Amino acid sequence: MQAWLKKILSADPEIGEIITAQNPYEARISLQTKRPDVITLDVEMPGMDGISFLKEIMSTFPSPVVMVSAYTQENCQTTIRALSLGAVDFIPKPGPGLEEEKETFPQRLLSKVKDAAQARTVLPLSATFPHPNHQGIEAGRRHFLKEQGSLIGIGASTGGTQALSFLLSRLPEEIPPIVIVQHMPPQFTGAFADHLDQVSLLTVKEACSGDRLKRGMAQIIPGGKHGQIQKDQQGLFLSLNENPPVNHHRPSVDVLFQSLALIVREKGIGILLTGMGEDGAHGLLAMRKQGASTLAQDESTSTIFGMPQAAIKLGAVQEVVPLEEMPARLIKIAGL
Known part of the structure; x- marks a missing residue:
């Protein structure tokens, strides 16, 4: 999947340097010297789950993140959790038998990455702003x-x-x-x-x-x-x-x-x-x-x-x- 993503992104002249990492630990080292405009992050990764690494990114290297997720109930829930933690957007992986999804995936990926590059990194507000005092009405x-x-x-x-x-x-x-x-x-x-x-x-x-x-x-x-x-x-x-x-x-x-x-x-x-x-x-x-x-x-x-x-x-x-x-x-x- 990573090789396919890189191939798609590399083919677009509007996208510059592309850095890949095989696991979150390699990515962590890269982020210490590189500040990418956008990070694509798989929900499922070796060594550390996507949510844990997203939390680390948002706390130490806040950046626009696009999650890559499979069409499963568990991954849907994880993706929603990622969005609530600060990921800008997500793109589902085309599954088996979804030929139309596979054909449109490159254009959708490019669109989401370019949109994310324009996004502000907005950290969750829940810890900053208290809930209002909800009072019942007669x-x-x-x-x-x-x-x-x-x-x-x-x-x-x-x-x-x-x-x-x-x-x-x-x-x-x-x-x-x-x-x-x-x-x-x-x-x-x-x-x-x-x-x-x-x-x-x-x-x-x-x-x-x-x-x-x-x-x-x-x-x-x-x-x-x-x-x-x-x-x-x-x-x-x-x-x-x-x-x-x-x-x-x-x-x-x-x-x-x-x-x-x-x-x-x-x-x-x-x-x-x-x-x-x-x-x-x-x-x-x-x-x-x-x-x-x-x-x-x-x-x-x-x-x-x-x-x-x-x-x-x-x-x-x-x-x-x-x-x-x-x-x-x-x-x-x-x-x-």
Whole structure:
């Protein structure tokens, strides 16, 4: 695998020197004299697991790291753990029988490495910023929130796993329902939902078509599917489909936000977090035009400022908020 990665990267004229190491101990020696723009790190390595070495990198040589992971449940969980510890992104290894994945792997690898080279190394904020004091609200207020039909939509890409872990871990159980698009392959969104469920007071799950949207619950749109908000006599629910990618993504943040603008209108809250590209900008603008509250993560706390910046330039954003202030701001907008 390492030889293949080197061959792919070496063939691109925009990529300079490539240093390889057979194990973490060789890599540690190289990092003492070389400061690479990007590190690719396999989840499975001889002598030391990828998580242990990632912790060492982030504590001694903070650098943008792209994890390389196999399509297994165990590796999916390990990859999500790596992202929460500061890895910028990951790329799944193409498995047996996945010929299309193998054909597209070189271009996807080059794209992720180049994006990572532009990323800020953002260390986890959880140790720095304490959790806010979550206070319950009276029954009458809870009833009002349930009846008013408020809904929060969040979109994120590169760096979003860290940002979402920080945000959701600081929200109270009384928060209106949340629907999240995080650009991620199908096999990984379930593991990411499980991770968020463990670090949050909320109930977090990978969404299924027909799921009802309830206060105190966050739903992750599955990789490989678009998610849209629908409404019937019983209230709001989710609809999933496999329509063509939008902005090269499925799920797309724009698809989710456009549905919030159409169905939830002024009762919506849209948040665009760190990520490469422009997905979500037009959907957030549609939400703002319908009277929804719209927020974007600021540049200083974004791993990559692409998605928030695109929305800001479009005039879609009412407030630009540092990540550490986002939970309190969201709680206030939600009326808690």
